[in-house]
Amino acid sequence: MTSDLAPLTLPDSEWETWLGSRCDNQLARARDLVDQLKAGDEPSRTLALWNDVNIALSNAFAAASLFANVHPEESVRSRGEKAEQDAQKLLTDIGLDRGLYDVLSAVDPAELDTDARRVLTLSLRDFRRAGVDQDDAVRSRVRELSERQTEVAQQFSKNIRDGVRTVSLDPVQLEGLPEDFVESHQPGEDGKIVVTTEYPDFVPYLTFGKDRAARGELLREYRNRAWPENDALLRELLELRREQATILGYDGWPAYDAEVKMIGKGSAIPEFVDRISAAAEASGRRDMEVLLARVQAGHPEVNVVDGTDGSFYGEVVRRENFDVDAQLVRRYFEFPKVRKGLLDVTGRLFGIEYVEVDIPTWHEDVASYDVMREGERLGRIHLDLHPRTGKYGHAAQFDLVPGIDGRQLAEGVLVCNFSRALMEHEHVVTLFHEFGHLVHHVLAGRHSWARFSGVATEWDFVEAPSQMLEHWAWDAEVLRSFATDQGGEPIPRELAEKMRAAKEFGKGLYARTQMFYAATSYSFHQDVPDDLTASMRELQESYDLFGYVPDTHFHASFGHLQGYGSGYYTYMWSLVIAKDLFSAFDPADMFDTEVSYRYRDRILAAGGSKDAADLVADFLGRPYDFEAFQTWLNT
Numbered sequence: 001m002t003s004d005l006a007p008l009t010l011p012d013s014e015w016e017t018w019l020g021s022r023c024d025n026q027l028a029r030a031r032d033l034v035d036q037l038k039a040g041d042e043p044s045r046t047l048a049l050w051n052d053v054n055i056a057l058s059n060a061f062a063a064a065s066l067f068a069n070v071h072p073e074e075s076v077r078s079r080g081e082k083a084e085q086d087a088q089k090l091l092t093d094i095g096l097d098r099g100l101y102d103v104l105s106a107v108d109p110a111e112l113d114t115d116a117r118r119v120l121t122l123s124l125r126d127f128r129r130a131g132v133d134q135d136d137a138v139r140s141r142v143r144e145l146s147e148r149q150t151e152v153a154q155q156f157s158k159n160i161r162d163g164v165r166t167v168s169l170d171p172v173q174l175e176g177l178p179e180d181f182v183e184s185h186q187p188g189e190d191g192k193i194v195v196t197t198e199y200p201d202f203v204p205y206l207t208f209g210k211d212r213a214a215r216g217e218l219l220r221e222y223r224n225r226a227w228p229e230n231d232a233l234l235r236e237l238l239e240l241r242r243e244q245a246t247i248l249g250y251d252g253w254p255a256y257d258a259e260v261k262m263i264g265k266g267s268a269i270p271e272f273v274d275r276i277s278a279a280a281e282a283s284g285r286r287d288m289e290v291l292l293a294r295v296q297a298g299h300p301e302v303n304v305v306d307g308t309d310g311s312f313y314g315e316v317v318r319r320e321n322f323d324v325d326a327q328l329v330r331r332y333f334e335f336p337k338v339r340k341g342l343l344d345v346t347g348r349l350f351g352i353e354y355v356e357v358d359i360p361t362w363h364e365d366v367a368s369y370d371v372m373r374e375g376e377r378l379g380r381i382h383l384d385l386h387p388r389t390g391k392y393g394h395a396a397q398f399d400l401v402p403g404i405d406g407r408q409l410a411e412g413v414l415v416c417n418f419s420r421a422l423m424e425h426e427h428v429v430t431l432f433h434e435f436g437h438l439v440h441h442v443l444a445g446r447h448s449w450a451r452f453s454g455v456a457t458e459w460d461f462v463e464a465p466s467q468m469l470e471h472w473a474w475d476a477e478v479l480r481s482f483a484t485d486q487g488g489e490p491i492p493r494e495l496a497e498k499m500r501a502a503k504e505f506g507k508g509l510y511a512r513t514q515m516f517y518a519a520t521s522y523s524f525h526q527d528v529p530d531d532l533t534a535s536m537r538e539l540q541e542s543y544d545l546f547g548y549v550p551d552t553h554f555h556a557s558f559g560h561l562q563g564y565g566s567g568y569y570t571y572m573w574s575l576v577i578a579k580d581l582f583s584a585f586d587p588a589d590m591f592d593t594e595v596s597y598r599y600r601d602r603i604l605a606a607g608g609s610k611d612a613a614d615l616v617a618d619f620l621g622r623p624y625d626f627e628a629f630q631t632w633l634n635t
């Protein structure tokens, strides 16, 4: 019944007015619906009205956030930001609206079907987690705690952003760095070159800088960003979260946070961390031996490899042992061919077609397509893939319209910053990853309930479908179907296989470092330590196979503690699930549509209609497990 749904008509001018009214109208509608709900005139329609509130809110959030991030005109971006704030305020008010909670909790679940009951249960849980059902004293304390958390968290992040440090080097100390790095780092009047702790400086320097002492110096500065000012702020943030969780009846922040995640229980986090650490032990130690031997070849005095040498020698080993020439690789990834390849590969995999449409959009770089299946339009996608001034600087999928069965067509946007000519293979992988979110948004856009629409699963599952799709960007046969050089010659199979082998080096080491971060994120929140540095150091010694760098205070700039809280394990958790999902596919036949269509229907199209664990079990025919991940780590 969705086939006749019209896509959103985008304007060809007057964007600010258009965006303002799109968002204001949706928010006004949401407010109006909340009033109707609380008036209680039609108790039989309570849940339907509540769904309409959520559709209107999602529409406002989607347009506001998208155009705040991508529109070329600054006034439109600002209008989007304002609309985002308005939407956020309304969402907060709704979450704390006791009258609304009372109306919803008066609905008798016995009179609902399974889907509606799930919507009701999840909604009431959100209200309770906000503290709406508590007495006045608790509610006002929760409000205080959350306001103070926002302030402290903002300051914590600001200190990291502002806490850029520098080292001053002689020109000769740029030896090993790529040409464009050297060109953009000219000496000042004192003859010195300034290298900062920001990623575009830090990452290449630690990876390619041949001067070991300078790498060490830069690394120490990097790991001391926002130190000491963030130490006390972090402790306060942890205490605030602990109190909030406890006052709402939870055994600490991890329990509160994990309740809405696939992992389910706070206590499951340390179990997961220990399990992954054990699984990565052999593989991690094996690669560490290779790395240490390579470091010792030049520096026999080194006994423990730390961050000073980790990236640098990791790269050396990859170059020497796997012989991948990045310059040669790039020749096979011309942007237009990659884009076409992405659409061909995912179209074949999911049984869909992309039909390019010529419509007004926000920028001439944007390519729009209708997503078709057997003649029926499922949704519309917009690919906005090249950099420009004022545009969001990373790679992400944004919603434009959440799809609702029979009411509105799903529309999503991919926002990336890729070269128009030759791409790094790493960027090709990113493109496949982000496209995984986009196709999830579209395929899950045909539910009646807004709560189930699109990428609406638990937060620690969200990355799994995208991580799984990355496999297609690493497979030699898949790559050969679109990665051809100027003369039309496909990328050699041997080269594609070497690229993959090089990437696999160090995966156990990586897993152990990730578990150090995950353990820190969990234990800091569970039992706030008196001495954060001492505790962080102890955790590094237990989990990380790289050594601690003396006199550094990594936690002070561990920005993810703000956004992820105790949930840093999420990255690795979703990778475990991604490997498990991928185990259903035959690596020798990546396009077996019996498997890929089942995956499309049971995982992607299902959206948030079931718990992620149930979706995975529906697809695999068994509960998720760790086997595929363990096998991958140890081969």
Ligand SMILES: [Zn+2]
Binding pocket: 433, 434, 437, 463, 466
């Ligand atoms: Zn992602």
